[in-house]
Amino acid sequence: MGPIEQLVTIGAVILGGLTTHLTNALAERRRKQHQLLTRWDDKKLEAYASYVERIRTSIFLAVELYEHREGLRERRRDEQEIKAEMTEAGHLRGRAFERIMLLGGDEVVEAAHNLNAVTLEVDWQAHGKITGSLEEWRERNRAAFRAINAFHDAARDDLGVSGRVTGEQHPARDLLLPPARPPS
Numbered sequence: 001m002g003p004i005e006q007l008v009t010i011g012a013v014i015l016g017g018l019t020t021h022l023t024n025a026l027a028e029r030r031r032k033q034h035q036l037l038t039r040w041d042d043k044k045l046e047a048y049a050s051y052v053e054r055i056r057t058s059i060f061l062a063v064e065l066y067e068h069r070e071g072l073r074e075r076r077r078d079e080q081e082i083k084a085e086m087t088e089a090g091h092l093r094g095r096a097f098e099r100i101m102l103l104g105g106d107e108v109v110e111a112a113h114n115l116n117a118v119t120l121e122v123d124w125q126a127h128g129k130i131t132g133s134l135e136e137w138r139e140r141n142r143a144a145f146r147a148i149n150a151f152h153d154a155a156r157d158d159l160g161v162s163g164r165v166t167g168e169q170h171p172a173r174d175l176l177l178p179p180a181r182p183p184s
Contacts, residue, residue: 048151051151059122061082061085100112104155107157153165
């Protein structure tokens with residue numbers, strides 16, 4: 001084997017080694033990027049689920065307070081106890097919202113801002129800070145659940161989950177309301 005053939009062979013070995021090294025480095029980089037994205041998706045999913053849970057807890061406490069104040073529910077506990085629990089739920093909701101601000105995409109953050117706005121109206125009417133009829137109360141609750149669904153859709157998009165929770169495939173649903181009381 002002549003010197004030129006030996007140089008060609010050495011060059012081929014070096015080129016093969018470099019190609020293998022670059023291929024392995026790129027594959028490792030992609031694997032780490034995928035792990036990082038997956039880790040953040042897990043954190044986002046946890047944050048989104050926790051936020052919706054905090055929102056729903058706040059709404060259910062507001063409903064309890066409103067029904068208590070309006071005489072629509074039997075008194076199982078004191079109004080001050082419900083208000084104290086609502087205050088704590090509001091703090092937890094605020095902390096969950098901060099996680100959305102840190103982890104969420106633009107659409108998710110906007111949906112969360114909207115959801116906060118409509119659920120605060122529910123809280124305010126429950127506390128008597130704003131007035132309204134029973135029908136206005138119910139419409140505020142409907143708006144809150146529409147905003148929850150919009151948040152779900154934005155979160156699903158951000159996480160790359162196919163499908164929607166609203167739209168043609170899912171019929172519109174209304175609040176589950178107890179039957180009207182017969183007049184006394």
